Amino acid sequence: MINRCKVKNVKKISDIILFHEETRGEAFLRQLEGKNPLFVCTIGNTETAKIPGISAAGKYPELTDYTPPADVELLLLGKCKCIQGVPVTPDGIPTPAIITMSALKLANIPALVASGGLKVNPHVPFLDLGGKPGKDISTGKAVDNVKGVVQKAIIAGENLAKTADYLVIGESIPGGTTTALGILLAMGVDAEGKVSSSMPGNPHKLKIKTVEAGLKALGVKFGALASEPLKAISCVGDPMMPAFAGLVLGAADKIPVLMAGGTQMGAILAVVKALNTDVLDNVAIGTTRWILIDKTADLKGIITQIADVPILAADLDFSRSKFEGLRAYEAGVVKEGVGAGGAAIAAMAKSAGSITKDTLLREIEKNYEQLVGSK
């Protein structure tokens, strides 16, 4: 099962990989060292996740309604309340929120939750941004009230920027790579076959078919919404996007923002760029090594089409973990989500060297054992 790849020819600072725009990435990272971040997890639901075979972020499609609230409960409470156990893939591999939670805990990083539109509310406080759950993007009518949510998220971002040295923003929304593909194609970024997946067998054909159905329903072609990011989201996006993009727009004007995620960050970046190019100088993408080595996707190939922002990655390595459910990450299951890579980067940057990939793995294993068991 294990088919581990190393990322070759990359510069590292401690256990953080400078994967793209190395010089700017290093400068960005130096700004974070020893500083106090705030982690914000944006969440939402889209019916797109319930298309059979499209998402592994939930054991059954109907369970994906519970994945975002369960993930943020894990971050804030150390356990889930709306479900038993933790969110798992159909094969039982646990949520990357375990990584995020471990990183935040080790480095004593505060966390807030921002909802763009949920089916099930979490048993923890969350910023309500006035959004609603999203519909299946194949209808071409995916998200209501995009502008209102963006405006509220900007206000939140502006205020939160005064409370932290930098923000790390993550996401949890099952089906999110498919909706990301929707935005990227609608906005003219060639992302076919490039978005990632929580499953090792990335269902590209199904994703493209779903997006194409949405674009067809609208009578919209590749790139037709390049300068209409809000319309793109309302047609073929998801409700996490206006929350995430608004937070970046509100905060990155004043402080650095680490956009924590995989290929979905391409969609957010495209939206942010179309609304305010000025803030791009103050953002970087923070992800995991598993995204970089994903042969079924191409994060760099997406990002370079949009903007010259650095890509940083936590050099996490679970190949020698004692738990099968963590070793599975090396085989391309899950890979990223809930801001796992960005949270790991922030924990390492805050600790001045005392938190490494090894200390993180030990903390993750400790929490894994408590939450999942001994397998």
Place this chain on the structure above:
Amino acid sequence: MINRCKVKNVKKISDIILFHEETRGEAFLRQLEGKNPLFVCTIGNTETAKIPGISAAGKYPELTDYTPPADVELLLLGKCKCIQGVPVTPDGIPTPAIITMSALKLANIPALVASGGLKVNPHVPFLDLGGKPGKDISTGKAVDNVKGVVQKAIIAGENLAKTADYLVIGESIPGGTTTALGILLAMGVDAEGKVSSSMPGNPHKLKIKTVEAGLKALGVKFGALASEPLKAISCVGDPMMPAFAGLVLGAADKIPVLMAGGTQMGAILAVVKALNTDVLDNVAIGTTRWILIDKTADLKGIITQIADVPILAADLDFSRSKFEGLRAYEAGVVKEGVGAGGAAIAAMAKSAGSITKDTLLREIEKNYEQLVGSK
């Protein structure tokens, strides 16, 4: 109309009055100097506000549903969105949120909103704590899910405590002094004739009659719920209280908390004390001079029955304002609310002397003119 009283024989630090527990108050204030606070406005609605004659926080009783969302819109947007103009008393005197907004703006203090249960959502982001609007306390069944809201607010408080040097927590809930009286009597604090009012003619008899109806419906006597604060809130409190108390409990364990308000702070303090006396060392009450000179109420008489916490007050003086709607504050209209006094104290403490009662008044008048007009 103007019947101005000076507070006599009190020590001041700059324009902040040390009204009670002077030595501890001074020590508390010294901790805040030059530091970066976060202002959190807790909001909620109770049907108690619609009892004719009980609240002036809204021109008509039914308009009080809009007062809390309009107040926080003013704080975060600089204008209201859910209503035209700003909230006013039946005589047209504007909300103290104008003071709060001016203080936060002058001192560049970030603000968040936390809802304990609303009838109308604001057009700004707010922390949803899972609460619902409250019922009329004369039923004896005032608030649902008190424990759940307190637990969520504690989580929020713990996380926000890592983002700021101290918290300033305010409130906006029409009818709040009546529900405060309910909690104080249920918990054994003699507050009859001591709670304040947004009206110069304080309707004590009506308030007591309302609370007594609630206690009678429950078969509960004075002090019977002294050790059951959550039950007291669920019976005769309001939904702002569990949000406010939970935030204090979560944050004051780690950082100072300025409880910003008038006699309602007595009810919060009683609840906090009953749940965790340890945090009382790290809290103070921050209010306005108008509360101290209110002859129809007795803040100190309430607080001294509960705990030895300092009372600080912003020495605001509107007697020479060019606007009638501000001069009315000197006649005992409005007096406090939306954390006005605490926000003014925080602005002065942050500025190392550059923000005074005079600079504040100028900023308040500027915003008043824009928002209310020239009267």
